[in-house]
């Protein structure tokens with residue numbers, strides 16, 4: 001039965017009133033030294049935190065569930081709740097209970113959600129923690145990414161595919177959007193993100209503009225260069241609204257918005273980011289490109305490297321600037337080492353500075369900030385004479401902020417406590433009043449020691465000692481053996497098993513003096529520390545600029561170190577369309593090879609004149625996929641401004657890399673795997689440009705062999721015939737039939753990966769050679785994989801029989817199976833002179849691929865099949 005309000009205790013009434021404002025958050029309710037949770041929150045807290053669930057009387061009527069933990073354990077428990085996917089509202093006592101009669105005023109001082117976290121325990125050093133807001137407008141979708149822990153604020157707008165790719169690249173910890181758009185959001189982006197919905201009125205132009213202008217204190221947003229992005233504005237306004245809503249009013253460290261423009265970066269769609277295993281591996285414990293490239297020494301550098309990886313550059317000049325610095329560092333090894341040393345010691349300047357306005361920076365971190373600024377000064381000195389233009393610019397961007405640096409070093413003690421409330425933060429000689437009080441406190445303590453000595457002598461109790469506890473302050477402790485020597489004017493306060501504790505008027509008098517002074521010291525120290533933090537606010541922008549410059553330096557030093565350690569070479573970026581890689585290697589696989597095993601390097605040449613499309617065949621496990629991917633990865637690394645795993649590489653500027661991998665059966669999600677494969681491939685066709693690199697790995701394998709061959713065949717033809725684009729394409733396949741294409745299309749070239757047969761074993765040579773290959777050696781792979789010998793033998797037998805039956809060329813072999821009755825006429829459906837081919841060609845000519853849906857494509861395919869019957 002529902003209780004009437006009056007039956008509940010005042011505390012619970014207060015709790016419930018606050019809880020109604022934060023219905024979907026776990027409310028941590030401060031009661032004295034504890035944070036308590038009640039009712040359903042208590043059930044969650046006890047389950048997630050492993051703390052005891054108890055019951056507590058709630059007025060005359062009933063009981064409530066209760067689970068709590070000591071207030072000093074907040075950090076530990078808070079992050080566990082948030083990591084478990086809960087939103088947490090921290091409700092504190094807003095008054096000093098000592099000064100209040102009755103119930104203390106309480107209020108939520110902070111909401112922590114996965115996307116709004118500043119606590120070190122919730123953050124990963126090498127990753128940003130972005131909150132994203134998405135707004136689906138009538139003609140475009142806007143997105144904003146905001147990391148409250150670093151102050152970064154990025155906005156973009158475009159079509160849904162672009163926004164999805166950005167979401168995948170930024171990996172926000174939380175995405176907010178308007179409540180009515182819930183269904184649409186799910187349709188477009190699935191349920192991969194932690195989401196939260198907000199009221200629709202927040203997502204309006206006017207409100208967003210007001211919010212942004214108010215935050216930045218400007219009259220227009222012109223200065224940010226984001227004028228024309230209305231939907232992005234709305235998303236940006238929503239992120240700021242959400243931060244305020246979660247009790248984060250102090251956001252001075254969010255000093256600007258950065259516009260992200262699709263055309264500024266080499267575009268990789270989400271399939272490509274996934275297929276190339278840039279950030280995540282497809283197998284458990286597998287390595288990613290990020291892991292092998294990341295040898296940065298600072299968290300700021302690590303975060304920036306991730307950004308560079310998913311947003312490689314597309315401007316030759318900017319790429320060359322980075323490459324020049326890498327080359328410079330390789331030459332100037334001493335300078336590089338020195339810079340790295342200083343960066344290592346600089347800590348996470350970016351996150352430190354963000355804690356200032358949020359009032360989360362503790363005294364020890366302020367000291368760390370000063371030490372980081374000292375490193376900035378050292379780096380500045382090292383770079384003072386550099387003749388590299390890019391480094392000169394970074395040098396100019398550095399500012400060790402000497403005034404505030406000096407102030408911190410002068411005022412803060414060498415090793416201050418983590419919590420300002422512990423005292424001992426401010427040095428002697430900074431504030432006369434503080435010094436005076438400290439003298440009183442310390443001389444008071446000496447006086448107490450004197451009392452101990454005096455009383456000990458007067459009473460003849462040698463073991464007499466003065467001590468302190470929170471219950472009755474300073475006391476004299478006498479062991480039982482000397483109890484009879486205690487003077488009558490001492491007041492007994494406590495009896496222990498082997499001792500008794502007393503107070504005296506004199507003791508109390510001094511106690512008051514000391515504790516009074518100690519309290520005043522603490523208040524003064526906190527005030528002085530707050531003044532210092534206030535002064536630090538003025539330095540947010542220069543410190544952030546230091547952090548950005550240092551992050552860049554760190555990434556470029558990391559490229560130089562990688563180049564030296566792993567023998568990477570400088571790529572040559574050109575404006576033309578040739579991709580010419582000599583002795584290319586796969587940067588991830590080569591690092592995982594067993595000791596003593598060398599990666600076999602290969603050359604790849606693709607251009608638009610003679611070798612636009614390579615059809616790559618070779619046995620299973622020979623290294624086709626590796627070669628395909630390394631080509632994409634080398635191209636990508638070059639556009640990041642990194643040296644590449646090759647002896648030389650000339651790389652025509654690339655605007656898009658597409659990779660598609662034939663659907664494997666473990667894909668889930670309801671759609672047919674073939675459909676997924678076709679959907680993915682169709683989106684390439686519609687987005688190709690002359691500067692695109694297309695990597696197709698066994699496309700068409702998700703369906704029956706004949707369908708697969710036909711589709712693969714027509715894709716290659718289509719790419720070949722896109723005369724105004726001519727995208728450079730690598731196509732790995734098991735369908736040897738595709739080798740026929742070389743004879744029919746001038747810019748298609750066959751290559752295979754060599755192997756050697758020795759007895760009935762295959763030795764992989766992994767060397768690329770011109771020409772197609774005939775077998776796929778699947779049975780050898782089956783043997784290598786440890787299939788029972790009898791099974792392997794039988795497979796060989798079956799293969800022999802099949803091969804005997806179809807001794808014709810592989811392509812003709814398949815055609816015969818397709819149309820046995822018409823073998824004479826249709827030596828090959830792909831024979832350009834056959835009637836069927838002409839019919840198919842006519843049919844295809846009338847198809848507008850840009851408008852064809854996947855289902856229509858399948859129907860077309862089925863029509864084509866009918867023609868073959």
Ligand SMILES: Nc1ncnc2c1ncn2[C@@H]1O[C@H](COP(=O)(O)OP(=O)(O)OP(=O)(O)O)[C@@H](O)[C@H]1O
Nearest residue numbers: 589598599600619620621622623624625626627766
């Ligand atoms: N050039 C190389 N040098 C050394 N090892 C290599 C090389 N290329 C590939 N490998 C090794 O061989 C393994 C198989 O390569 P990959 O997956 O590229 O073969 P594949 O031809 O694509 O096989 P499948 O056709 O079965 O998909 C890789 O995991 C890698 O360990």
